[in-house]
Amino acid sequence: MxxxxxxxxxxxxxxxxxxxxxxxxxxxxxxxxxxxxxxxxxxxxxxxxxxxxxxxxxxxxxxxxxxxxxxxxxxxxxxxxxxxxxxxxxxxxxxxxxxxxxxxxxxxxxxxxxxxxxxxxxxxxxxxxxxxxxxxxxxxxxxxxxxxxxxxxxxxGAYALPTAGLAGPGLAAWRPGDPNARFSDTRGPAPDRAGVPSGDLAVRATGDDTEWIDERVQVVDRVADPSWARIGAPGGYGVLRDTVLAPEAVPPVDERSINPRGFAKIPSRGYATLERRDGVTEIRLEDRTLVRVPDSGGVTDADIGRLRRLRGVRIGWRHAHGGPVAAARTVTTLAAAGVPLLCDPVPDWAARALGPGLTAHLTGATEDDLSDDLRREEHSVRLRRAALGTHGTMARWRALAEGAGVPVPPRDSISVVMCTRRADLVPFALGQIARQRGVRLEVILALHGVPATAPEVRDAVARFDRPITVVEAGQDAPFGVVLNQAAARASGSFVSKWDDDDWYGPDHLADLLLAQEYSGAELTGVASEFFYLQQIDVTVRRNWTSETMSDHVAGGAFIVSRSAFEALGGFRPVSRAVDVQFFQALLRAGGGIYRTHGLGFVARRAARGRHTWQEPVGYFLARARDQWPGFRPSRLMETGK
Missing domain, CATH: 3.40.50 (Rossmann fold)
Structure with missing residues (x-):
């Protein structure tokens, strides 16, 4: 450079x-x-x-x-x-x-x-x-x-608890971007702040048996990365066998810098290869070096930018880096960024460091799969979920704290607000919410001119096994007023707006929450990519850019922080375009909107008059990038079809 x-x-x-x-x-x-x-x-x-x-x-x-x-x-x-x-x-x-x-x-x-x-x-x-x-x-x-x-x-620039301590050199990557982190030498003690230790949990780098002298702070020792040269020496296999390789041994991924932002849906290049030449690890495309990976295994956001137009990266495991921990760190970083990866069967040492979820997904796609743009994006989403969910900085410190018995706050919760005029759709809609996994949620069901005693409503609410609150409003009340009445009953950290007739994948809310964590945007949603045109039994996919800051998302598929929602006073008391009005108000107030992938959401379009957004079938057909007969969602929807 x-x-x-x-x-x-x-x-x-x-x-x-x-x-x-x-x-x-x-x-x-x-x-x-x-x-x-x-x-x-x-x-x-x-x-x-x-x-x-x-x-x-x-x-x-x-x-x-x-x-x-x-x-x-x-x-x-x-x-x-x-x-x-x-x-x-x-x-x-x-x-x-x-x-x-x-x-x-x-x-x-x-x-x-x-x-x-x-x-x-x-x-x-x-x-x-x-x-x-x-x-x-x-x-x-x-x-x-x-x-x-x-x-x-x-x-x-903050992380949720635990407050981090770093003991010894070489640990900057373990708490990136956190000005509240404090560090000491390898013996301690942790620095004091206002008469109490500055850290709740310390990660320590030491190559010997140095005693930790601060009994007030739990300490976790970082595993030194044994080099392949040491492992290849006489008796070296035992070093690899006996080294404690686990996800907690790998430096975490800085999800606020390394994440899917900038993902290219349609690549313009072929496959690059992660390989090691003359003691240097590189990602090469044909005879050109795209990225030189440092000895630590860390890959930066600028490095990811040079890989975005690739169809994928092939991973070879044989001495792919200076040591096993560095190799695992490179792979987890690429996966967290959503770079589509192809690899040989994962060796035991790598599987231990990567964790079972990421290991399974690494070998879950073939070159034939990645030749299809939709299958390629599905593979990318699975990789990023697994990598960030296990190796992200927030996930890593929570896991370390739980393992050390250090208390941590509960995970963020979501209040799903759904307003409906159609009693017959309540069972379907609650069934879609019941499929959600990986999140804590409650439902605020707003009945807009529909009685709670309607048989379909009563039975569906009785069967629903998550916390649910039912709010009744008159049919003449404006849509925005009803939504605000429902949101006033919400107790979650985030408010999610939900439509009664659309399909949602089981990880829809978890993906939105993950995107909020790495983007920091006050509002996170998906694009309206997939539409099922019920009148003609056709599914279309529109060409929307995802993993980017934006000025709008799908009106029935977003979460917004409760603090931002309350700062704006909620939705305007109007009957239509409440979502657009809210998006514009948030942007003008200095807030951010992030649009993540749209593979976990399918909007239904039935006869005109059934939706607040009124457009004829031809509108969607003319804007379709892909078109299939019947109901054809992404595989991430897990509909069984």
Missing amino acids: TVTPVPAEVAAELRRGGKIAIATAGVGTADLDELLPGVAYEAADVDEMGTDPWVMTDPSAVAVVARTPTDLRRAVALGDAFPDAQVIAVIVLESPQWCDAPGVRLSPGLGRKFLRDLAVSRHGKSGWRVRTRFSHPRPAGEVAAAVARGFGAHPL
Whole structure:
């Protein structure tokens, strides 16, 4: 990668008064010399950083230099070790094509009141440069966290409990993007904050039997990755056999940076291969290297961007990386990003590190399957679900905490709000909700001019085995008013709008919740891709882009955070277009809408007059990308058809 030097005026401001301190992530010394010619610096790599990374005191300026936004997020986890300065710069050398410009917003009460100047500009072809100047020296880690947060849609750079401790060098990847993480040496103790330990659970990297001295904090030791050279030496097979390889041994995937965003439904390239040449792991397409994978096995968002147009990546397991943990990390990262993968039978050591779910899906598709664009996308969705559900940062820390007996908060819950005028559809609709798995949910059933005593309603509610509340409203009440009356009874973290006549896959809500976790958008939904045209018994699929920030989603297939819903006051008290009105209000208020895949939703179109969205059959046929006779949903719907 060719490094673009910073402008002369930026270099002059950084070097004013002496040497600068530089924290690097994914960037070598040669890159720094190209980036900052003539500037004296002392650098520390966050992937090797100890608790005292710089010899210098009171540097003239601090720079945080990362190759990609993914690398920057690793730096944030160790930001409390960065020195204070009045001039602080954050430079990201490259970013993927879908990455937004960093909207930098310092937190009130921390550095914002001391800020005197802030400049955001492009650096090179796809990088970004943020330069700040304060009236008083401020922590550089705070600025790095604000920039990392600004690259994504997440309004908060935070994770749910447990609060993380990192003990020893080489652990930045275990809590990426979390400015609340704290680290110590391998013995401890965990730093105190307001008289209590700063962490609830610590992950430790140590190659010996060093004793952990802080009895207040549970500690989990990270498994060192045995190299293939060591395993190939005499007696090495026993090393591999006896090494504790499990998903918890693999550094987690940073789902807020590595995720399906940017997935290409129609690829323009063939298959690349993950292979190792002359001690370097690469992803190659024919004779061209697309990605060089570092020894750690970590793949960045910019790397994923170079793979998006591929039909898939073939995985070979024989010495595919420097060691088994690094190999597993590469594969879990690619899977979490939704890169379609083909591989040989998974060896035992890899299966232990990947976990049974991901292992099964890796071998669940053939090249013939991936030659079909729909089958390819289905395979991608299965991989990303399995990888993020086991190896995502939030999932990993929850699993570690539960294994160590550290309390964690309950998972988010969803209140499904469904308004209907049709008693005959209530059994069908509740049956679709009953299929949902992997989420905690309740149902608020709003009967719009339909009595709760109607036999179809009464019997369906009695059979429903999840929490359900029935709300009755007069038939003359506007649709938006009825929805708000129902939503007022909701207790979930998210509110989901549900249609009474559409089909939903069993992972519909779980997929929306997963997409919200990695996108951070206030509202997450799916596109109206699949339609069943009941009048002519035909299924069509429209060509919508998915895994992207958007201005709208399907009106009957979204979740919105309860806090955002209440901030907007709910739906407008109108009879039609309540969804569009809500989407526009959310966007104008500064909220985000993320559109995930549409394979778990099929909208039904019967005779005109049965829907609030009135369009003739020809409207859907004219916009169809694919068309099939009969009811033909995606296999992810699991309808048995």
